[in-house]
Amino acid sequence: MFIELDFESKTPIYTQLKHEIIAGIARNEIALGEGLPSVRSLAADLGINLHTVNKAYQQLKQEGFILIHRQKGVVVNPDGVTPADETYYADLKETLRPSIAEAVCRGMSEEDYVSLIQDIFKEFKKGEKK
Structure with missing residues (x-):
């Protein structure tokens, strides 16, 4: 590790x-x-x-x-973490809110923000480091 x-x-x-x-x-x-x-x-x-x-x-x-x-x-945890539920989605929304607000203030488009998130998702799915 x-x-x-x-x-x-x-x-x-x-x-x-x-x-x-x-x-x-x-x-x-x-x-x-x-x-x-x-x-x-x-x-x-x-x-x-x-x-x-x-x-x-x-x-x-x-x-x-x-x-x-x-x-x-x-x-x-050998069973893995509990799958995302309504509570997780609500917490995630609150976690993302400040990041999205800052991106909007800095003039970042929704498409660029979503694209960035998709790129990060792909890195994890492929097992790549940042």
């Missing part, structure tokens, strides 16, 4: 870590049921605080991406 973190980014490290793990699952780089490094091990490998890794893992657990077992450790 290869994780890229940008320590200069305005995005918190735990959020970047969470996003990298989700992206790895989406690209099939991390298989369902596959074990992830322990909190301590991953923190040491990345050179970050173990509380940062723990926060990312806890959010991933809460969102159904991983399971945390006392004996097995951290594992990608």
Whole structure:
């Protein structure tokens, strides 16, 4: 598992870590049921605080991406994440709203915005990195 973190980014490290793990699952780089490094091990490998890794893992657990077992450790949910439902769509809409508003303010067309999203979808479907 290869994780890229940008320590200069305005995005918190735990959020970047969470996003990298989700992206790895989406690209099939991390298989369902596959074990992830322990909190301590991953923190040491990345050179970050173990509380940062723990926060990312806890959010991933809460969102159904991983399971945390006392004996097995951290594992990608073998059943996969719960499919998108009305609640997910509502949350996604609220997440996208500021991004779309900024794109409109910057003069981006709807077609260009949709095209950009389609390109990103294709990258994940092909297993490509950004």
